[in-house]
Amino acid sequence: MTRPRPSGSDATNGPTWHSEPDVRRASTLDERLHHDRAAHELAIERVFVRSWQLLPLSDPIQRVEPLTLLEGGLDEPLVLTLSDDGEQLLSNVCTHRGALLAEAPGDARALRCRYHGRRFDLGGTMTSCPGFEGAECFPRASENLARLPLEQVGPLRFTSIDPRIPFDEWAAPLRRTLAEYDGEIFTFEPSASRDFEIDASWALYCENYLEGFHIPFVHPGLNQGLDFSRYTTELEPYAVRQLGVASRDDDARLVSRAADDVVADYLWLYPNLMVNAYAWGISVNLIEPIGPGRCRVRYLRWVARPDLVGTGVGGALDEVEMEDQGIVLSVQKGVRSRLYPGGRFAPKLETGPHHFQRLMSADLK
Numbered sequence: 001m002t003r004p005r006p007s008g009s010d011a012t013n014g015p016t017w018h019s020e021p022d023v024r025r026a027s028t029l030d031e032r033l034h035h036d037r038a039a040h041e042l043a044i045e046r047v048f049v050r051s052w053q054l055l056p057l058s059d060p061i062q063r064v065e066p067l068t069l070l071e072g073g074l075d076e077p078l079v080l081t082l083s084d085d086g087e088q089l090l091s092n093v094c095t096h097r098g099a100l101l102a103e104a105p106g107d108a109r110a111l112r113c114r115y116h117g118r119r120f121d122l123g124g125t126m127t128s129c130p131g132f133e134g135a136e137c138f139p140r141a142s143e144n145l146a147r148l149p150l151e152q153v154g155p156l157r158f159t160s161i162d163p164r165i166p167f168d169e170w171a172a173p174l175r176r177t178l179a180e181y182d183g184e185i186f187t188f189e190p191s192a193s194r195d196f197e198i199d200a201s202w203a204l205y206c207e208n209y210l211e212g213f214h215i216p217f218v219h220p221g222l223n224q225g226l227d228f229s230r231y232t233t234e235l236e237p238y239a240v241r242q243l244g245v246a247s248r249d250d251d252a253r254l255v256s257r258a259a260d261d262v263v264a265d266y267l268w269l270y271p272n273l274m275v276n277a278y279a280w281g282i283s284v285n286l287i288e289p290i291g292p293g294r295c296r297v298r299y300l301r302w303v304a305r306p307d308l309v310g311t312g313v314g315g316a317l318d319e320v321e322m323e324d325q326g327i328v329l330s331v332q333k334g335v336r337s338r339l340y341p342g343g344r345f346a347p348k349l350e351t352g353p354h355h356f357q358r359l360m361s362a363d364l365k
């Protein structure tokens with residue numbers, strides 16, 4: 001038997017990445033998104049290069065702190081510097097022949113390339129370049145290191161190589177979520193933070209996150225704490241917010257939404273960031289593409305109200321995370337099937353995954 005032609009594909013030219021705007025008629029995006037190498041590379045260039053990304057943790061910083069943005073995906077070498085002029089996020093690539101500059105954290109007052117000795121100050125300006133006497137039309141502005149934006153909301157810091165969306169527009173839903181903890185101090189909890197590499201596409205992981213339809217089936221424990229009949233999904237231009245409402249009186253409400261009995265605010269920001277707000281603080285899930293059909297799931301937690309840790313629906317997250325990983329691994333195998341025809345969306349329950357695919361479609365086309 002031959003493989004059914006994937007929905008939204010052209011028989012000769014591969015995926016068209018078409019996504020029907022009306023969820024009642026839409027089918028899932030071409031499933032090559034989840035396992036094909038060319039589709040993976042297209043998503044890296046068209047989606048991730050243009051996106052806002054959470055920075056790897058680097059607090060407190062030394063004067064010079066090299067980091068790799070989205071290791072295994074973007075693999076962009078950057079360096080965070082601290083000088084009298086403040087912090088800068090710079091390209092960590094020498095503008096001469098491309099050697100990496102800082103290779104380890106340190107307290108240097110300048111960046112010096114170990115290949116041919118070019119120097120830059122901690123703001124990224126080239127200050128010397130041995131051997132260039134007689135060079136014409138030199139130096140160009142591009143001899144200085146590229147500077148990336150450095151943004152912050154609460155304890156979370158972000159950058160982008162080439163942002164498609166202004167930061168304030170992208171981050172507006174996140175600011176609303178974190179307003180819950182206005183005036184409170186977040187403490188990062190390394191012991192509750194972990195990374196997993198799994199054989200599933202980052203996009204499948206996001207799609208699973210974006211619907212609560214599976215909660216009664218996949219998460220029996222979580223389902224007991226939520227009143228599924230009052231679970232809501234709100235679409236925003238570059239985000240999806242799902243609100244979980246308590247089924248029990250004893251569960252800790254989010255202060256800002258206590259009147260609506262909200263115990264969990266599940267916010268996803270395009271393309272790969274999830275910020276789950278509970279009464280005790282936030283659990284961040286960052287889903288990093290590291291290959292076709294492979295991703296790194298990073299769980300990071302910040303506590304704002306230590307007395308509430310372990311309570312309510314945000315109390316047993318490990319179990320929920322493992323249940324989600326299990327189902328996503330299953331779907332990864334299924335969408336590769338030659339016999340899988342592509343699916344349809346449940347119109348009221350799967351607006352989140354459909355919105356995700358609409359945004360992906362716009363970027364991939």
Ligand code: FES
Pocket residue numbers: 094095096097098099113114115116117118
């Ligand atoms: S590559 Fe840096 S000075 Fe040549």
Ligand SMILES: [Fe+2]
Pocket residue numbers: 208209214215218219323324
């Ligand atoms: Fe889930």
